[in-house]
Amino acid sequence: MALAEEMRFGFGRNWAEFVDTRLSDAAIEDSRRHMAGMLRLDDFRGKVFLDIGCGSGIHSLAALRLGAEHVISFDYDPDSVATTRRVKSFAGDPPNWEVFQGSVLDAAQMASLPKADIVYSWGVLHHTGDMWTAVRNAAIPLKPGGDFYIALYSSDNYVDPPPAYWLDIKRRYNLAGPLRRRLMEWQYAARVVLLPELKAGRNPLRAIRDYGLRGMAFWTDVRDWLGGWPMDFASLAETQAFCRHEFGLTLVNVKAGQGCTEYVFADPGLSARWAEIEATxxxxxxxxxxxxxxxxxxxxxxxxxxxxxxxxxxxxxxxxxxxxxxxxxxxxxxxxxxxxxxxxxxxxxxxxxxxxxxxxxxxxxxxxxxxxxxxxx
Structure with a gap:
């Protein structure tokens, strides 16, 4: 854990730059549409939304725009907390949006939170240095019948090269100076976007310009990926088994095929919405x-x-x-x-x-x- 703390990537500084340069209504709308689609909900009216590892705060704001009754956002990184507070101010400082610093590894703090209808943590729990404890604690505030929506880096996708390769890349990126980091970012972009797009006969710069995963910006996500440390990977089978055995939850929606696999877990026996969806x-x-x-x-x-x-x-x-x-x-x-x-x-x-x-x-x-x-x- 000492090495993890020493090399811990400053996600908050990355998100602050994103908010400074790329935050827009279109980006918030992308996030709003994506969350609503994964949860199969038209709106979040009457719901408490908990955003664990809120980062930029964009997803919390999207939940607010979906009509959430109460939004609770926290992050371990003080820069992320500050950035989320800026986004909250951008939204008019709504009184039903709570922002604070905290750790998902603090079980007592998690138990003190209000019970949430939607527990959301996208690309966060695997960066804590103790992923399965983080997943376990994240479910503590979940209401019976609620939605547990998490995204974890997938060992199913990272097979060539394998996770060990990327962990080495992340160590080297965090130890590198500014110029070396920029070079590594362009090397990564060339590998995953520029060369594949050129081979397919498409304009790679357009792919970068039009990038909009959950409202994020391309270079923000590149730095987030290369810098993300500490880091764990999990397979779909491992995650599904863990949530079933620990919480009795069923995997009711999943989106795989990218770096993070997105999971929505629920108990259809306690959720009429998911029971109806499952029946169809x-x-x-x-x-x-x-x-x-x-x-x-x-x-x-x-x-x-x-x-x-x-x-x-x-x-x-x-x-x-x-x-x-x-x-x-x-x-x-x-x-x-x-x-x-x-x-x-x-x-x-x-x-x-x-x-x-x-x-x-x-x-x-x-x-x-x-x-x-x-x-x-």
Whole structure:
């Protein structure tokens, strides 16, 4: 923990720069739309929203604009707290928005908070130095029947190169001077955006300009990623099992395929909204035989769903969910090479084709299991 504290990245300074240069109504609207979509809610009226690791405060403000009755925002980083307070002032200093410094690792503090209908923590809990304790404590203020919405860096996606590679990059970035950091940022941007966009025949500078994940800015997220320390990774299976065993919560929505996997956990037995949504998720049998593409990868045609599938222009569009023996596999939007090489239930709904792997990499034509999909998870 001493090394983690010594090298801890200053997220707050990063978010302060974002607020200074990029905060806009459009960015807040992107965040508002994204949260509402993941939670399948039109508004947050009558709800208490807890933002753990509030960073810039943009998501707290989005919750307020969704009509939340009470917004509670806290962060370990004093610069993030100051930035969130600035955003609160930008919003007119609403009296139902509370901002303070705190730590999710402080179980007593978490127990002292008001009970929340929505507990939200995006890309934070894995930066505490004790991720599973952070996840456990984050659920302390959750109301029965509430929504537990967290995002954790995914070990499912970081396989080539693996997490150990990125942990080394993060150590070197935090130890580097300003010029070396800028060089590492451009090297990263070239690897993940500039070269792939050029190879696809698109303008890479447009991709950077139009970047808008949850209202964030491209270079803000690059620095956030490279600098993020301390750091842990978690797989979808690990996170799902932890929340089921620790809290008795069901994974009711998930968005995978990017650096962070987003999870919404709830108890459909206590949430009429999620019970109704779950009841509408009809499973459509997937008929074989499946074409063996290579390695663990198999393919099935879904030509009728091409209009809602992923594409070069919209690589995260599909909301299709794949099930094996009635169990959600979850790892959507996977890279095809990773499906073939690593299996593990990875899948991709791309164009007219569903490319997928079984949970253990076995042949879905002969393993005796059934496969089905839900069109709009």
């Amino acid at each position: 998720r009809a499973l459509i049998p997937l008929s074989g035989p499946f074409t063996h593409v290579g390695g663990c990868q198999y393919a099935a045609g879904l030509p009728g769903l091409e209009a809602v599938a992923d594409s070069n222009e919209q690589p995260q569009r599909s909301r299709l969910m794949l099930y094996e023996d009635g169990v959600m596999l979850g790892l959507a939007h996977s890279v095809h090479a990773h499906i073939a090489r690593y299996g593990g239930g990875r899948f991709s709904h791309w164009g007219p084709t569903l490319s997928f792997s079984s949970s253990d990499g076995s042949d879905p034509n002969t393993n005796g299991r059934t496969y089905a999909y839900c069109e709009r998870f």
